[in-house]
Amino acid sequence: MTLTTDSPAARQRELLDLAGSVLAGGGLGLFQLPDEVNLVIAEGRGSHVTAVDGKDYIDYHLGSGPALLGHAHPEVVAAVQAQLPKGSTYYFLNEPAIRLAQRLVEAIPCADVVHFTGSGTEATFFALRIARAYTGRQKVLKFEGGWHGMHDYALWGTVPSRPSPYPNANPDSAGIPEALRGQVLVAPFNDAERAEAIIEAHGADLAAVIVEPLERVLVPQPGFLEAIREATRRHGIVLIFDEVVTGFRVAWGGAQERYGVIPDMATYGKAMSGGFPMAAIAGRREVMAPLDSRVRDRAHLAWASGTLNGNPISATAGLAALDVLSRPGAYDVFHHIGGRLRREIKALGARHGFAVQTPGEDAVFGVRFTEKEDLHTWEDLLTHDRQLGLRWGIELLKRGILNNPNEKFYLSIAHTDADVDRTLDACDDAFKALKM
Ligand SMILES: Cc1ncc(COP(=O)(O)O)c(C=O)c1O
Known part of the structure; x- marks a missing residue:
């Protein structure tokens, strides 16, 4: 369909109709x-x-959060314009990606090292895999109402219309494998007692506990994150903060700084790359070791590769955005x-x-x-x-x-x-x- 009118309102109508016929669902995702x-x-x-x-x-x-500096911030635009003529992707190491990694390691309290991914979904998906590889355990625990993206481990008890039968929950999406039922446990957010009891009961099987420290709009109550931190430490479970929303937003050091609890691993996305597609997993060196082919043989490596990982355009945008945010009073x-x-x-x-x-x-x-x-x-x-x-x-x-x-x-x-x-x-x- 070609557009046939110059009237702005009619042009928009035509585009919406076109979207309705060529995009599955008429839009770009769930949001309609x-x-x-x-x-x-x-x-x-x-x-x-x-x-x-x-x-x-x-x-x-x-943009669902990434434009923390507002749209088309002049410093981000200038940096990206300078990078663009040099090529848009290399797969190999590049300076913007290395410099951004350095910036993230300096800013994120739990980070000794980082690993880049393409989206927040990939970051949480790989973070859970790394935790399984690190612990040798299979199960993971998330919290009711917690949003960790679109992969099969994330979509349990995310938007239930009534409380879940903890520690079980139902899948949010069609197409989630039944085989995962029981692999993903769900606990109530901000209920330290019940969450701790579930962790105590299943601790030996749990590779990871993943939590949005600010769960959508729910602020963690005093002692909640601390209790989860303590219980996961006791059982050798990897504690993952999903900071895709909170990272560089609720404070320069994210929710870890804001609420004063340090996880083993954290996932970042949205604001960290200045509105360009990129995300990251940050964590303690030991917990991130399953990614390291220098010290692990192939059979024990956690795979987390991606064609656009460490993309130089996104990394350049991220560096420019973080420069702005690092200034006093930002x-x-x-x-x-x-x-x-x-x-x-x-x-x-x-x-x-x-x-x-x-x-x-x-x-x-x-x-x-x-x-x-x-x-x-x-x-x-x-x-x-x-x-x-x-x-x-x-x-x-x-x-x-x-x-x-x-x-x-x-x-x-x-x-x-x-x-x-x-x-x-x-x-x-x-x-x-x-x-x-
Ligand atoms: C807390 C959190 N984690 C992960 C994701 C998934 O990120 P993405 O949409 O980049 O895949 C989102 C997306 O909104 C999110 O809010």
Whole structure:
């Protein structure tokens, strides 16, 4: 189908129709907006994106998190432009990848060494394999509601509509092998007692415990991560923090720095490569040894190769982004802007008669319609009114606020007080619209 019109609105309509016919599912993944607010993005700059129909949005989705510096940050663009004419991929060692590895090792508390992968999904998938190779054990444990990407070990108890029969859980996706049932155990997040009991009971079989230290929008309660750290250490289990979201976002040293608990391994993605595709596994040298063909024979190596691992363009973007984030005061904006949004959205909701909570961290938080003030567990989150959340998110989209309803608001260093003012006006109108 060729596009036949120059009218921006009609062009967008044509592109959406084309997407509907040539993309499986009509979109790029699970995420699908209702037709009335669906859009095709033409460009992004700073905290804003523009759709093909010409409409401007303040972006609180940021590519699902990677654009922590905002879109097209000038220093990232300049660095990538300088690298591009030198070629886009080599497979062999290259300086940007080595320098980025050095930067990650310096920044990430648990990292003696890192291994690059292409995506966060690959990072958690390989991290679990490395842990199995390291321990010689088979099973892994994750937490209910924890999101670790799309592989077969990750999609158990991720978005259950009722609490899982711990330590068992059901697969989230069709096509997950039944053979994995019982290989992936699930424990309730933020329930140290029950999680510890499961680890005690299955410790001898567990290769890894993987946890999102900030589980979507649930902040770890004091003592929870510490208890998991202690129990995994006791049983020789590899503790993996999935920092794909939290890395370089909730603090320069990620959740490990923010919450003061150091795992054996961590997975990184999203913000670490300046909005370009790349991810990494970081960890203690000993635990990462199964990757090392210098010290392991082939039969005992954990394979984690990938054509684009250590891609020089992504690594260059990552280096530029981390340079910006490493400057003094870089994280202050999140507390100012994110803190303001969290407080004022909740207050606006109350003014309109809606019980609204804004759980999470200032750099990444959720908006949930629920009376429950203390949201700690997945079960707590199930109290929220999804339908109302969806309607509110759609009203915001109509008013030029780009968001993924019922998910997260991501902040960038490019967001300004003027953005917040406009956002709060839109929130006010959206709450009003819910009452009509
Ligand atoms: C915590 C966490 N881990 C892993 C992933 C998977 O990363 P990717 O989408 O790059 O495969 C995501 C994706 O949103 C995530 O939020």
